[in-house]
Amino acid sequence: MVMRMEPFRQQEFGWRVALDFLLSGSGSSLFIVYFLAGGGVSAVYMVGPALVLAGLAVLLSELGRPSNFWRSIYNYRASWMARGAIFNLAYTLIWLAMVSLYALRVGNYFPLYAVEFAFSFPVLIYPVMLLYEVKDIKLWRSWWTSALTLLYAISGGSSLGAALSLLYRSGDQIVYASALINVILIVFLFVYIQELRQKQRVYRSVESALREMLYGGGRALLQLSFSGAVVSLAMYVIALAIQPVALLAVPLGAAIDLAGVYSFRLMVLRLGFHEPLVSERRLREMAEGLRKRSGEPQ
Numbered sequence: 001m002v003m004r005m006e007p008f009r010q011q012e013f014g015w016r017v018a019l020d021f022l023l024s025g026s027g028s029s030l031f032i033v034y035f036l037a038g039g040g041v042s043a044v045y046m047v048g049p050a051l052v053l054a055g056l057a058v059l060l061s062e063l064g065r066p067s068n069f070w071r072s073i074y075n076y077r078a079s080w081m082a083r084g085a086i087f088n089l090a091y092t093l094i095w096l097a098m099v100s101l102y103a104l105r106v107g108n109y110f111p112l113y114a115v116e117f118a119f120s121f122p123v124l125i126y127p128v129m130l131l132y133e134v135k136d137i138k139l140w141r142s143w144w145t146s147a148l149t150l151l152y153a154i155s156g157g158s159s160l161g162a163a164l165s166l167l168y169r170s171g172d173q174i175v176y177a178s179a180l181i182n183v184i185l186i187v188f189l190f191v192y193i194q195e196l197r198q199k200q201r202v203y204r205s206v207e208s209a210l211r212e213m214l215y216g217g218g219r220a221l222l223q224l225s226f227s228g229a230v231v232s233l234a235m236y237v238i239a240l241a242i243q244p245v246a247l248l249a250v251p252l253g254a255a256i257d258l259a260g261v262y263s264f265r266l267m268v269l270r271l272g273f274h275e276p277l278v279s280e281r282r283l284r285e286m287a288e289g290l291r292k293r294s295g296e297p298q
Helices: 015-036 042-063 065-074 080-102 111-133 143-167 173-200 205-214 218-241 243-270 278-292
Strands: none
Touching: 015 042, 015 065, 015 080, 015 111, 015 143, 015 243, 042 080, 065 243, 080 111, 111 143, 111 205, 111 278, 143 218, 143 243, 173 205, 173 218, 173 243, 205 218, 218 243
16 A cells, blocks of 8 residues: 555546536426426426536546446445436436427426426435545535535536526516525635644645635635636625626626536636555554654564
8 A cells, every 4th residue: 555644636537527516407407497487498308407418428438438437327325426427317318308398399398397307306416425525535525515515516407597587587586596605605615724724733735725715726716716606696685686788798698607617617626635644563663663663662
């Protein structure tokens, strides 16, 4: 085993995983938000699952070969990545049934909407659980990291919903919801940094992550994720206050918000530092060396 005396950055999850988190989280939350808002435009219901399908394709590219995808599914009892792949696959199959009925203009597809709505929640939550199950990356196991990961996913979906509801003229409810979610995000980001300042006294990996976030390469991603929430909030407020500019302000706010969502996911993955590792053999050797120098019997 390699001895590591300092925290070291994880190499397993990169930009593809961040993109999968963005697409699957935004797509599933778009379906949830639009369904709860009582949206009646069938075409909008098709957009969210299409994004989840795109996220599934990105996940496939991360695994390398399609055969690896099927093998990974068999590990569903131990891996949240496998469960996430199953959720995304089931979600996509239900969507294909919805698209078929919609294209043929036959049947009542509201029951499929309800089933898809139910499956949206595990698709939305699985990235949070995937990060949480990595036990030696304390940043990912923070309650605030989980809450912000979930909030950013909902923010991305509500922003898409706001832009689409404006396109189809189905009301301002989702624009109001998007503005509220961004206010909560801004507050949570401030509290998040304070929470990490407290945890750095206990976990060396969190100390390394906080230093990288505030002073290193992760600083730009933090600024982008925070600025995305602030600027998109301003766009939504302008759109609600001045209706003639809504057609420009809401899509612009949604695009900026999605950029911020992706930046946050990339930042969290980049700041995933493992706790230091030391082999048991090396520890025994060090202990024996100390006993020899002190003259104690072995």
